[in-house]
Amino acid sequence: MIKSTYYFLSVLFISTTLFSQNQEQQPRKPGHTNTNKFKQLYDEFSTPNMYRAASGAPGSAYYQQQADYKMDIVLDDKNTKLSGFETITYSNNSPDGLDYLWVQLDQNKRAKDSKSPLIETSKVSPVLRPEQFFKGYMNNPFDGGFNIQEVKDVNGNPLQYMINSTMMRVELPKTLKPKEKFSFSIKWWYKINDHVPDRDRSGYEFFEKDGNRAYVIAQFFPRMAVYNDVEGWQNSQFWGRDEFALPFGNYDVNITVPADHILDGTGKLTNRKDVFTKTMMERFEKAKKSYDKPILIVTQAEAEAAEKSFSDKTKTWKLHADNVRDFAFATSRKFIWDMMAVKIGNKDVMAVSLYPKEGNPLWEEWSTITVASTLKSYSRMTFDYPYHKAISVHAKNQGMEYPMICWNYGRPQEDGSYSDRVKYGMMSVIIHEVGHNFFPMIVNSDERQWTWMDEGLNSFLQYVAETDFAEWYPSALSPGDDTYPSRRGPAKNIVQYMGGDQDFISPIMSKGLNVHQFGDNAYGKPATALNILRETVMGRELFDYAFKEYAHRWMFKHPTPEDFFRTMEDASAFDLDWFWRGWFYTTDWVDIGIKEVKKYYVSSEPNQYTKDYLAKQGRSAKDLVPLVYMVEEGSEDYKESLKKGTLLDNSKPLKEYLMDNFSEEQRKSIKEPKYFYNVTYEKPGGLVMPIIVEYTYADGSTKREIYPAEIWRLNDNEISKAIASDKEIVRIAVDPDLETADVDTSNNSWPKEVKQNEFDKFKKKVKG
Template identity: 45%
Template sequence: MKKSILIGILAVLTAFFIPAALSQTVEQLQDKFRQLSDEVLPTPNVYRAASGAPGHKYWQQQADYKIDVTLDDQKQRLIGLAKIKYYNNSPDSLRYLWVQLDQNRYAHDSNAQKSEFSSHAPKAGYSVLRRKMHEKTYVGGYDIAAVTDSGGADLKYIINDTMMRIDLAAPLRPGQKFNFIVEWSYNILDAKIIRARGGKEYFKEDDNYIYEIAQWFPRMAAYSDYDGWTNKQFLGNGEFTLEFGDYDVSITVPADHVVSATGTLQNPADVLTKLQQQRLKEAETAKTPVMIITTKEAAAKLNSRAKTTRTWRFKADNIRDFAFASSRKFLWDAQGYYQPENGKTVMAMSFYPEEGNPLWEKYSTQAIIHTLEVYNRYALTYPYAVAQSVNGPVGGMEYPMITFNGPRPTKDKKTDKKTYSDRTKYGLITVIIHEIGHIYFPMIVNSDERQWTWTWMDEGINTFLQGLAEEEWEKDYPTRRAEPYQIVNYMKSKKQVPIMTNSESILQFGNNAYGKPAIALRILRESIMGRELFDFAFREYAQRWKFKRPTPADFFRTMEDASGIDLDWFWRGWFYTTDNVDISLDNIRHFKVNTKDPEIEEAFKRGKHNEKGITQDRLADKTLEKRTDRFPELRDFYNENDKFTVTNKQRNSYTDLLKGLEDWQKEMLNEKSNIYLMDFSNKGGLVMPIFLQIIYEDGSIEDIRLNAEIWRKNSKKVTRMLITEKRVKSVTVDPYWETADVNMDNNHFPRRIETSRFELIKRKKSRDMMKEFDTKLTSDKEVKKSEE
């Protein structure tokens, strides 16, 4: 008997506790607030501290370059020799070195060419087919003439697509350095046909070129504490992971060319006239841009070709890359920008052909200076002597101290008048802000652009700062990726991957690498952390990691360390998932305190009961005489009293209850406030703060902001109590569109009827082939006349 009872009790307990345990396990798996360090972020170590700062044994490699390069304007070819000094600052011995050969991406047999896919639709743009046809004849990739040590002895090497491994005769031990020389050449591609980060643009009208030269020399691959050699092949999207170093570069070009390059010009007397040198000096303290090379001076060189060459020499210290531009078409303007933070002047300079005006002379250099002003305030003080914007074939690309930016006006074929749309105007200002901003991120804060997941660390962070700079340019600036609502359609789509995804595997690159992380940071600043805490933490990140190589974990940890806010739930939801924000206000229930007083409570119940009896009362035949009306003797106590009549026993119980209560408890029973229970559900999966706007019946409005931690016990459903003396008329979730909520229809209670548009469709007429056949044929002469 006892055994059977025990078995029965165990069965009941098992039935009760096992589902509870399973439920708890599932809930733990759904815990949106569990710490990233437990399962996602790498364990802190001596190289990278738990605070997000560089560890006390942090190290990074260094690569110095002395390069001589010649630009052959007749063959559109680049020939160079680089002397590279590589410093092994790591604790590891290296048996070989990896060098990036990014131009090999354009070789016919490259991995990039062999992995390119097409849309499933049997159609393509004109430019796509043009590019594919051009690639069949363009011979791309490096010709490596020699790889030798500093003494001229050949080094053993092997080229694997866009990477070259140099095998060392003896291991390069910690603290040692290695000198070697690479000689190379390659054909400069047409960047107006093949979409690239550098190349040439041909101007048929005057038979001249603009060259924007980037990824042009063999560059040391990065070797880091977190990844070893970063030798992932370059397929096109994943950009570059590089080491800092000092550069001494001599660029030989036709004598009538003007060169813009990374670094400071070392020999102005050799390449500029005395008047141009004087103008450059005056520009240092000018209040507006000064023309160093004027339209007239540039035009004078277009029809006559120099038969000699000149060498422009540039030096730059502590940079991670080098780029340059060259053309006889360039106009050049400059203005000094004094930085009160360090007492130094930065020369903001723009290089552009006459085709760029009137847009470039008006906005380019001003946009550079504006970017320096804003980014210096939010991130770090610009450390270099120059910041440049160059107009040419590349739409937008950044390198240390120099950027390539594409927008220019359109010339009317009939009148030769140049005009530009507002899209072109703001496109130019935007791209200059963005690309100059990239000199800060990642050219100074040296995030890994090639490593999987990390593209957002330069594009997303920079786009966030770009939005702040655009807002300071003018009121109602047409910013594209700053407002939360601008990312809603992407976050609703199924065609997306988490932000923390390899750049070569991203489905919508612009939204994933630029838009979503930028807007996530905007939401953090404006709606979650607040500007003061966010700005301090963000600047701390920039200061900690300038001229160093941060990882996502370093950014996440620094933002929390410097602000004192646990943001793991935010990083997890926004960066590691494709969940979206969809907080639904499902219901609002209204309550008044139960006074326990039977006189009040029974009357309340009677009123509720009578409300429910309205339908029955309407259906009753009121003409029928009731039997109790004809025979009153049938009436008794229950005809005089309903079930809500208060009895003496109830009154006594209430009196006894009051005797057992303290005064403050009695006050609670007499509380007259309205109590509302608001039921929310998380339909999108991404936990976020709940921002409410309450409109009361008296017309007053109250904003209430609830932290994301309200979801910590249940990430799917939550109820919030509101106690108020006023009666609520309506409640709206996210009234100011702060959270990128993808469905605003369920954000209102009671539900709103939103006005939209009902489309009328006109039936398309059937084709009249006879009428088409009789249509007057346009002559070749008329076609030609319309084109002139």
């Protein structure tokens, strides 16, 4: 063993000395700050404090405000007018005294003097459809803003207020101290808009053939803004894109509509027996016990009969909701209504759908079943759905979410036929919008600032839920489809965006209003990033545990991006700063390839590397004990060794040559490598990612290897791996299953001249 020790020391001495000499020959470079991709995110993150802990959990002093509402709402169907009187009780749970309150007036985005259209650029188009020309140059703006009639305290005293576009500041009579409450009322009305032309989030659709309207009503009342530890009042203006930051509260809402209308919305219906017929009550009781198919509460025949009635009488529907961040409702005499129960944890939840006959037969077949499937999938990935129902409402050109209720598109042709595109589109939007109950309706992030925290996380879970849906309901798939055709989530689907023009790409960590390619930025890229994190970087077990921990920590609370990033690391022991920085803070892209592959042989003849070193030392090979010399195939060393017969190209002479360097115990388990390779991987793209490699051998077998992302920590451009194998490698493929969103796969295989389809045929032939 003395000889063995001297052998290893000799190799170490040679390698260290040459490295030192090479370093000395390099000119000195100027110093630099830490630009390593694995640098911790201390510069980007806020310092943890008593409100938000370093672990990503709520801190010991975490607080959030509460806003409770009591509202009386009247819908004037003939004049398309909505009126309301609301009383807000605001609880100051912060440590700060408040001298005023900020209230959101989102309908003012549609006010006649709204500034929202003025922030959009426009230019004269050489050709326009008549309706485009009319809208652009001849149409008067629709005046749908709030008409605030009064703002008073509970004693009827007027309160001073100021309206700045979509925000209203209400002056308090005296400072609202910590732990105090303040109640005040607002009386208002506004003209309801037709939501179809501009795809508005709220409004009505007019059905010309029967003269009816279907209403989907949201952002319809003055709503309290969020006050928190991060930025105080979140009173950023609503320009139309960025959605809503809202506090939780309890709601009692009375909604008066025409007597022949069907209505549902956020919260429990507290006067069901007053607004349901006896037949509807019987069907409802049956639906509560139906877990396999929806039960019609209002049939299509009944809805078609109601379309002709146009009652002059009214009916008031009363709804109560606890601990929700918003309220919305849908109403029409055209609605068909069905329900079914779905078991979530140890309780039953009602999956519900409202749709006019124009949605059938598609909606009757699949809407409520899709709602039920979504609740099961999201609950599995996060927490048991806490509310008692989830409603899907059919609305043309719509896709929008609120607590317990959402609007969804997907309309068949008049003859009832529909394409796969329409069917899958309807299913996907229902999954997405119902899924928003979890993010951000319960895990209540700031949509106005961080769009990706609700849209991106939700789009990721939508992809998981679509996979579940196809597994649980295979009959939903069209003939020829083995999997659900998900639009977002798979890595390959984001490649075109990430490899696009950098002038039109923004980091995910940007305010939604200010980004290019909003859909890819806020939905597609974060969804793909999380899918890659789950499937490729962390693995499902670690990811799912950490993701569920985040959901539990922040359900019914207000998380920030840092809370999410920190929790994912805290619950998994996975250092992910490199991942968050690359995917969320930059617009870098993935491009990892094979730069070169060199094949080596073992020789007993000193190679030129050793000879050059010894010559500088004034020594010869005779001064060294036998070493292992590696010679590259095709090199002069290789040719000389081949000529002299000193290549040890099979295991027997190699073992004999080295045997004296090993103990008898070591010899029993020694491997017998026959082939040696040096593979150099390059990274033209900026994003750090694991290197997923598939090695294919001459006998057709394969081996999959995943080198962790940390392999790039000391060299961001290229790395190499020395490989000893008992079988000859005939092909190397990087990211063979397209898991990493690599924007250029032309450098992903070796040898490059072997095309993928040709090689697949070769593998099949060999294995066969």
